[in-house]
Amino acid sequence: LIPIALSWFVILGLPAALLLDRDAPPRRLLGTAFLLGTGIVALILLAMSVVGVEWTLLRVTIACCVTALALGPPASRRLAQRRPAAAGDGRSETLLGQPARTPAVPFVVDLATLLLIIAHAVFATLARVGVWDFWAIFGFKARVFFLRGGIDWPFLEHPYHAFAHPDYPPLLSLDYDFLALHHGAWDDRWLGILTTLFAAALLLIVRDCFAEELPPLLAAMATFGVASIALTQWIGMAEAPMIAFGTAALLLIRRGSPVCGAVLLGFAALTKNEGLALLVAVSIAMALSARRKEMLRLWPAVAIAAPWLLLRAVHDLPTDLASGALTERAAHPVVEVLRTIAATPPAHPLFWIAVVASLLLGLFAGDRSLRRERFLLIAVALQLVFYIAAYVVTPNDLHWHITNSWLRLLDQMAVPLAFMALLASGRFFATLGGNLWTVVGGGGTNMSLDSEKRGTERIDGAQPRKDRRKGPTQGPGHVPQDH
Amino acid sequence: VRFRRIVGGLLFAAIVIGGADLRLVRILFADRATFAAMLARAPDRRTPEYPRFLEEVARRTQPGDPIAVLVPMRHWTRGYAYAYFRASYILAGRNVIPLVDADDVEHPERLREARFVASWQLPALPGAWEVVWRGAGGQLLRRTR
Numbered sequence: 001l002i003p004i005a006l007s008w009f010v011i012l013g014l015p016a017a018l019l020l021d022r023d024a025p026p027r028r029l030l031g032t033a034f035l036l037g038t039g040i041v042a043l044i045l046l047a048m049s050v051v052g053v054e055w056t057l058l059r060v061t062i063a064c065c066v067t068a069l070a071l072g073p074p075a076s077r078r079l080a081q082r083r084p085a086a087a088g089d090g091r092s093e094t095l096l097g098q099p100a101r102t103p104a105v106p107f108v109v110d111l112a113t114l115l116l117i118i119a120h121a122v123f124a125t126l127a128r129v130g131v132w133d134f135w136a137i138f139g140f141k142a143r144v145f146f147l148r149g150g151i152d153w154p155f156l157e158h159p160y161h162a163f164a165h166p167d168y169p170p171l172l173s174l175d176y177d178f179l180a181l182h183h184g185a186w187d188d189r190w191l192g193i194l195t196t197l198f199a200a201a202l203l204l205i206v207r208d209c210f211a212e213e214l215p216p217l218l219a220a221m222a223t224f225g226v227a228s229i230a231l232t233q234w235i236g237m238a239e240a241p242m243i244a245f246g247t248a249a250l251l252l253i254r255r256g257s258p259v260c261g262a263v264l265l266g267f268a269a270l271t272k273n274e275g276l277a278l279l280v281a282v283s284i285a286m287a288l289s290a291r292r293k294e295m296l297r298l299w300p301a302v303a304i305a306a307p308w309l310l311l312r313a314v315h316d317l318p319t320d321l322a323s324g325a326l327t328e329r330a331a332h333p334v335v336e337v338l339r340t341i342a343a344t345p346p347a348h349p350l351f352w353i354a355v356v357a358s359l360l361l362g363l364f365a366g367d368r369s370l371r372r373e374r375f376l377l378i379a380v381a382l383q384l385v386f387y388i389a390a391y392v393v394t395p396n397d398l399h400w401h402i403t404n405s406w407l408r409l410l411d412q413m414a415v416p417l418a419f420m421a422l423l424a425s426g427r428f429f430a431t432l433g434g435n436l437w438t439v440v441g442g443g444g445t446n447m448s449l450d451s452e453k454r455g456t457e458r459i460d461g462a463q464p465r466k467d468r469r470k471g472p473t474q475g476p477g478h479v480p481q482d483h
Numbered sequence: 484v485r486f487r488r489i490v491g492g493l494l495f496a497a498i499v500i501g502g503a504d505l506r507l508v509r510i511l512f513a514d515r516a517t518f519a520a521m522l523a524r525a526p527d528r529r530t531p532e533y534p535r536f537l538e539e540v541a542r543r544t545q546p547g548d549p550i551a552v553l554v555p556m557r558h559w560t561r562g563y564a565y566a567y568f569r570a571s572y573i574l575a576g577r578n579v580i581p582l583v584d585a586d587d588v589e590h591p592e593r594l595r596e597a598r599f600v601a602s603w604q605l606p607a608l609p610g611a612w613e614v615v616w617r618g619a620g621g622q623l624l625r626r627t628r
Contacts, residue, residue, distance in 0.1 A: 147575060
């Protein structure tokens with residue numbers, strides 16, 4: 001029944017995605033639906049535990065049906081209001097006004113990305129999930145909750161189980177329980193598939209965000225380039241959902257879908273404590289990037305994160321970073337932290353060198369296009385500062401803590417950083433090809449919308465058409481479409 | 484301007500090539516059975532018998548049973564944490580009791596909380612304990628009084 005459980009994620013998420021991001025093209029809609037579905041399932045199981053209803057497959061299925069029925073009618077109304085162009089892939093007509101044709105070369109690159117996803121799924125399900133953090137934290141708690149038929153508060157409160165980080169937000173563990181309920185028993189043989197599916201959902205969203213900014217071929221290549229980062233090697237851990245929720249939230253808020261982004265941000269906060277930090281980082285970034293008015297639209301993120309914060313306070317669940325006096329914990333000088341981080345090189349050196357160089361190119365060379373990415377830049381920079389601050393106050397051995405977590409934390413921000421870097425370098429690259437990208441890639445891109453606003457030439461070399469401004473695939477300057 | 488465009492192209496390609504981890508694809512053509520066996524052994528590569536021992540303990544105990552974990556490793560970070568965490572996962576539902584804490588302090592007094600002792604690669608405990616089962620490098624002991 002595990003495929004049925006996975007289907008529930010989409011069934012529950014699809015109406016929510018339609019409500020929050022009505023005009024999303026199919027790819028983004030599907031990716032968002034899966035992510036929202038996993039979050040909704042976690043909220044259902046959490047709510048059942050709080051009100052004391054024991055989890056059984058029947059009860060959970062009824063709860064899912066009720067939720068789907070509640071979301072269905074308003075979602076179907078939204079579906080009726082959906083703009084016709086959005087029903088396609090958003091690029092049914094190119095910016096040159098040519099009829100759409102199937103872009104063969106980007107399709108081949110997309111197939112290569114799909115091959116990576118399939119290979120990752122094989123890797124993730126080859127054997128029982130065996131990473132330490134799975135059987136000591138996320139999988140362990142899920143297994144205990146499954147056997148108990150709900151969140152086991154006395155278990156979380158017991159000092160013997162402090163090693164399992166009882167304070168960690170429960171989304172991933174609850175999703176594992178959802179799969180286990182459908183399977184009828186705890187079996188960690190197939191749970192790794194969730195790691196792949198979180199990444200696949202994110203890649204669908206990323207692919208669409210790139211398509212709004214770059215010519216189709218470059219968009220496909222850029223997605224292929226970040227696929228291996230999203231398809232994390234940390235099978236069974238909370239990195240995959242954290243990367244997926246966090247990155248999707250950042251990209252959707254950036255493109256002008258703050259409410260859908262905020263809901264995903266809330267689920268990031270329900271996945272890892274870093275998600276809570278990201279919520280703060282996003283709020284500050286909005287305040288500093290002339291989007292103060294939109295800050296109030298982040299309320300869903302707070303509403304989703306708040307119940308767990310309240311529950312963990314009520315049950316007095318310990319947080320290791322907050323244990324002891326701050327003055328005692330702030331024992332690691334920032335320089336020492338940075339030095340230890342520098343001694344922990346990332347896995348893909350060429351990737352990171354090129355990302356940093358591209359960001360510098362985008363910030364300081366040419367049209368300084370990255371300056372338009374102020375929100376994303378500030379949010380990611382603040383999140384990295386928060387990570388460093390956590391190391392400064394860690395009660396653990398600094399070297400141990402950094403070597404065991406830094407690369408995972410870096411991966412959480414790798415896709416947004418690569419996204420900005422690929423936009424910066426891709427915009428220069430695209431102008432080099434002239435009509436080449438139109439010929440091999442099968443059409444234009446909304447990147448030209450930004451060019452139009454700046455009065456500069458379009459990347460495909462054609463003259464801008466004013467009437468295309470209301471096209472379906474709007475760029476980051478587009479009016480928010482949340483409702 | 485053309486130079487910047489070329490640099491942009493090179494950087495774009497470097498990110499895509501540098502980020503793509505094609506080792507993943509090799510798994511589709513590799514001997515997956517061998518790789519799967521290697522992955523399955525990975526968490527317990529130094530103590531391959533230990534998980535089998537714990538599974539036998541799980542088979543002979545009930546949810547809620549208090550079980551102390553007794554292993555030769557006495558330092559938290561040098562083996563006891565692994566032994567305790569692994570036992571907690573495989574014996575989930577039971578009350579697994581650690582006899583060493585994170586500061587490497589031993590707590591023999593916690594044996595009083597236990598009805599069973601999962602003793603691995605150690606001789607039988609003297610006194611009020613009977614052997615329920617022996618195998619996979621260890622023994623399951625039950626309190627007699």
